[in-house]
Amino acid sequence: MEIGERKLIEIVKRFERKKSGLIRGIGDDCAIVKLNGSLYAFCQDAIIEGVHFSFSFMSPPQVGKKAIYVNLADILSMGAKPLFYQVTLGIPKRITSDVIKGIYRGMGSVAEEFDIYLIGGDTVATGEDFFIDVSMVGKLICKEYKGRNSAKDNDLIGVTGWLGESAYGLKLLKDGIVLGKNYKRFVKRYREPRPPYEIWRELMKNDITNAMMDISDGLIIDLERMMEESGKGAVVYYEKLPIPFQLKKEKLEDYALSGGEDYQFLFTFSRDKLEKIEDLKKKGFEISVIGEVVRGKGVKVIKEGKPFLPVKKGYEHFSQ
Amino acid sequence: MEIGERKLIEIVKRFERKKSGLIRGIGDDCAIVKLNGSLYAFCQDAIIEGVHFSFSFMSPPQVGKKAIYVNLADILSMGAKPLFYQVTLGIPKRITSDVIKGIYRGMGSVAEEFDIYLIGGDTVATGEDFFIDVSMVGKLICKEYKGRNSAKDNDLIGVTGWLGESAYGLKLLKDGIVLGKNYKRFVKRYREPRPPYEIWRELMKNDITNAMMDISDGLIIDLERMMEESGKGAVVYYEKLPIPFQLKKEKLEDYALSGGEDYQFLFTFSRDKLEKIEDLKKKGFEISVIGEVVRGKGVKVIKEGKPFLPVKKGYEHFSQ
Numbered sequence: 001m002e003i004g005e006r007k008l009i010e011i012v013k014r015f016e017r018k019k020s021g022l023i024r025g026i027g028d029d030c031a032i033v034k035l036n037g038s039l040y041a042f043c044q045d046a047i048i049e050g051v052h053f054s055f056s057f058m059s060p061p062q063v064g065k066k067a068i069y070v071n072l073a074d075i076l077s078m079g080a081k082p083l084f085y086q087v088t089l090g091i092p093k094r095i096t097s098d099v100i101k102g103i104y105r106g107m108g109s110v111a112e113e114f115d116i117y118l119i120g121g122d123t124v125a126t127g128e129d130f131f132i133d134v135s136m137v138g139k140l141i142c143k144e145y146k147g148r149n150s151a152k153d154n155d156l157i158g159v160t161g162w163l164g165e166s167a168y169g170l171k172l173l174k175d176g177i178v179l180g181k182n183y184k185r186f187v188k189r190y191r192e193p194r195p196p197y198e199i200w201r202e203l204m205k206n207d208i209t210n211a212m213m214d215i216s217d218g219l220i221i222d223l224e225r226m227m228e229e230s231g232k233g234a235v236v237y238y239e240k241l242p243i244p245f246q247l248k249k250e251k252l253e254d255y256a257l258s259g260g261e262d263y264q265f266l267f268t269f270s271r272d273k274l275e276k277i278e279d280l281k282k283k284g285f286e287i288s289v290i291g292e293v294v295r296g297k298g299v300k301v302i303k304e305g306k307p308f309l310p311v312k313k314g315y316e317h318f319s320q
Numbered sequence: 321m322e323i324g325e326r327k328l329i330e331i332v333k334r335f336e337r338k339k340s341g342l343i344r345g346i347g348d349d350c351a352i353v354k355l356n357g358s359l360y361a362f363c364q365d366a367i368i369e370g371v372h373f374s375f376s377f378m379s380p381p382q383v384g385k386k387a388i389y390v391n392l393a394d395i396l397s398m399g400a401k402p403l404f405y406q407v408t409l410g411i412p413k414r415i416t417s418d419v420i421k422g423i424y425r426g427m428g429s430v431a432e433e434f435d436i437y438l439i440g441g442d443t444v445a446t447g448e449d450f451f452i453d454v455s456m457v458g459k460l461i462c463k464e465y466k467g468r469n470s471a472k473d474n475d476l477i478g479v480t481g482w483l484g485e486s487a488y489g490l491k492l493l494k495d496g497i498v499l500g501k502n503y504k505r506f507v508k509r510y511r512e513p514r515p516p517y518e519i520w521r522e523l524m525k526n527d528i529t530n531a532m533m534d535i536s537d538g539l540i541i542d543l544e545r546m547m548e549e550s551g552k553g554a555v556v557y558y559e560k561l562p563i564p565f566q567l568k569k570e571k572l573e574d575y576a577l578s579g580g581e582d583y584q585f586l587f588t589f590s591r592d593k594l595e596k597i598e599d600l601k602k603k604g605f606e607i608s609v610i611g612e613v614v615r616g617k618g619v620k621v622i623k624e625g626k627p628f629l630p631v632k633k634g635y636e637h638f639s640q
Contacts, residue, residue, distance in 0.1 A: 008443050011421055019437050022404070031439035033404065035459075036356040044406040044441045044455055051445055084342070084353065086364040088453045090410070101331055117339050119351035121364045123328050125371055128448035133408045135364055135455040139355075 027229060028147045029074040029213055032140070039140040041080035045070045046133035057173045060099045062191045063132070064106025071136040072114060073195040073214035073263045079146035079204060080138030082114055087121040090131040103132065114197070141204060146212035146267070151230035155210055155268035155293040158277060160196045161286050162242045163219055165189040167259025168252060182246060193263040199285045200265060206276050212267040218258040218314020222266060223299050230268075233296035238303035242288040257301070258312040268293050347549060348467045349394040349533055352460070359460035361400035365390045366453035377493045380419045382511045383452070384426025391456040392434060393515040393534035393583045399466035399524060400458030402434055407441040410451040423452065434517070461524060466532035466587070471550035475530055475588035475613040478597060480516045481606050482562045483539055485509040487579025488572060502566060513583040519605045520585060526596050532587040538578040538634020542586060543619050550588075553616035558623035562608040577621070578632040588613050 013026055023039060024032035030041040047053055047070065053063050068085065075082045087107065091100065111117060116136075144150075169190025172183050195214065203209050211230055215222050219241075227234050243256040269277065274289070281287055301308045333346055343359060344352035350361035367373055367390065373383050388405065395402045407427065411420065431437060436456075464470075489510025492503050515534065523529050531550055535542050539561075547554050563576040589597065594609070601607055621628040 007417070008420070011417075011424055012438070012441075012443075019404070022437065022439060026438070026440050028440075031404075031406070033439060035360065036358045038356045040355065042406060042439055042457075044408055044453075046408045046410065046442050046444045046453070048410065048444050048446055050447055084339070084351075086351070086362060086455055088364055088366045088408075090366065090368065090449065090451055090453075097327070097331070100328070104331055117342065118332070118346070119342060119353065119362055120346050120348075121332075122366050122453070123332075124366045124368050124451070126368055126449045126451065127370055129410065129446045129451075131410055131444070131446065131449075131451070133364075133366070133410075133442070133453045135406055137362075 024145060024147055028078070028149070030078045030080070030138070032078060032145045039145060041075050041078040041138040041140060041145070042135070043071055043074040044133065044135040045074060046131055049130040057170070058191050060102025061106030061109070064103035065110050065192055067132040067134050068107050068110040069193050069195060069263060070216065071134045072110070073216070075136050075138035076195055076197065076200050077146060077212045077214045077265060078138070078140070079142040079212065080140045082116045082136060082138045084117045084119045085134055085136040086119055088133040089123045090126040090129060090133070091123060092126045092128050092130055095130055142207065146209055148211055148213050148226045148229035151211035151226060151232050151268040151293045152270065153232065153293060153295060154271065156271055156274060156289050157223070157234060157236065157266070157268050157291040157293065158287055158289050159215070159219070159242065159264055159266050160199045161262070161264040162244050163215070163257070163262055163264065164247050164252070164255030164259040165244060166193055166261040167255040168244070168247055171252070186246070190261070193261060195263050196265065196286070199280070199287060202280050202285055203265070203267065206273070208269050208273045208276055209267040210269055212265060215262045215264050215266050216260060218260040218312070219266065220257050220299055220301070220310050221314030224313065226266065227293070227297060227299060233294045234291055234299045235294055236291035236299060236301045238301055238308055240288060240290045242286070254311050257310045258314045260314055344465060344467055348398070348469070350398045350400070350458070352398065352465045359465060361395050361398040361458040361460060361465070362455070363391055363394040364453065364455035365394060366451055369450040377490070378511050380422025381426030381429070384423035385430050385512055387452040387454050388427050388430040389513050389515060389583060390536065391454045392430070393536070395456050395458035396515055396517070396520050397466060397532045397534045397585060398458070398460070399462040399532065400460045402436045402456055402458040404437045404439045405431070405454050405456040406439055408453040409443045410446040410449060410453070411443060412446045412448050412450055415450055462527065466529055468531055468533050468546045468549035471531035471546060471552050471588040471613045472590065473552065473613060473615060474591065476591055476594060476609050477543070477554060477556065477611040477613060478587050478589060478607055478609050479535070479539070479562065479584055480519045481582070481584040482564050483535070483577070483582055483584065484567050484572070484575030484579040485564060486513055486581040487575040488564070488567055491572070506566070510581070513581060515583050516585065516606070519600070519607060522600050522605055523585070523587065526593070528589050528593045528596055529587040530589055532585060535582045535584050535586050536580060538580040538632070539586065540577050540619055540621070540630050541634030544633065546586065547617060547619060553614045554611055554619045555614055556611035556619060556621045558621055558628055560608060560610045562606070574631050577630045578634045580634055
């Protein structure tokens, strides 16, 4: 298609009709709707063979898990507890019933772990493409929804886990390197991008975050989106980024800035919560404070005290 | 794929986990979930180019409308008022942005008519197939949900509108016949299968129906599904079927039994509501009483007092 994702969202937004029950609409990880006095989060995210996964690198259960993980990450990042989901499978002739069973098995295992359940969906025959489109519903567990538009001036910026792991895992698989204990972790992170639920729970319990989103397309591009929705700018300190040693060694630090598919949480928080964050870090939760929210717009990266321009910001659909 | 739709539903059902809030799960037009004390209907239905629509026969806005109509019919048939929806578009390179805009325009016009709103979704690049996957949420407006499993012994069976119109419309388009006032109605019914909302509203207002579903795959196959879910059998009187004169003239009565995509409502109702149905018919609402619910299983068609075997029961996905 000749238009970019941004342009597409603009088209979609033109057909959005504002309604009283709609608390947050298009442009965030989830929509937030008030139903019977309570707030619920709704998302719908698809994965396509050849774009988001390949059976050369992932087993059917892993593909099923990924379809659920990407939606779980969206629900969690709004500050909601996931409840249930629907699945549409688009199935070309070449896909066997064993593959389908494997995919449902993978989805089922994540559903069991996160105590969510499948309520329905659709199965359709396609000509060529295999796709899994999941819609998920969650219930807000905090007073106000988190989301991309709640970053405040002077907030600090945090990120969970490590960056670039998934992209590096994919590179290893493409290069045919899958063995060795130094590599295993990255390959697993690519194959099973489970959102860091345990850290999320601590962040929620202590009501630490203002804005929050999951990193799906790359740190820089996703942080830019968050700042744009919040009407703010951000400064990121390169030296504070959680870049795995392995990536540094191989001079693949770019992956951490623009790799995408990490499904870690990116969030902002008020400085008076910094102590809480330090507490969590001491307890072993992997959180890095990587920068701060400022007036203005865009994302500036500072490396060795000087402005630094990332080679690539992240993955944009339809940008080729 | 080498497995049938029935088999697929069995696989899916194995991974269904029963939860207290889930009032009705997989196997109906919608799932019914209790949220905060109220009942909501959830469905997700996709349409694929080449399977459910073709740009040779439908404009982009008509394709957009159809994607919404098929989900609207599901929500309505559970006895719920549609509230909002999400859309995932799978877009191959050959699709232009004008087509996408047309599709959103079509979806938007139906949304406006039915007072529902778009809250989000996804757009993904595909290799070849173009698909639209819509999930929709509605709120129940009756005490108990309608659905396929509520047919009672001795109920009468009703159907709205005319049968076989959509299939005949498609045939006309394939044969290159689109003009002439005798044909227009069928072509329109194929291109814009708007569910008969006005009749539905009367049925709801008077609390007439027990079981209810929309006819998507063909009268006989869908009635069989309803009877199976209800644990009953059905007898249908051929002479009472609303078969358009045009179809009789062309000896295409089969279309009425197995044509599919009519998106009319099929329902059962207690005999003491027959007077209400007759009232509605007098007021001009197109309803036909076509048979009755009996003990046993399966669907028997009676023609001229004798059992009649339809050539085909309807459309089964993956049955080729």
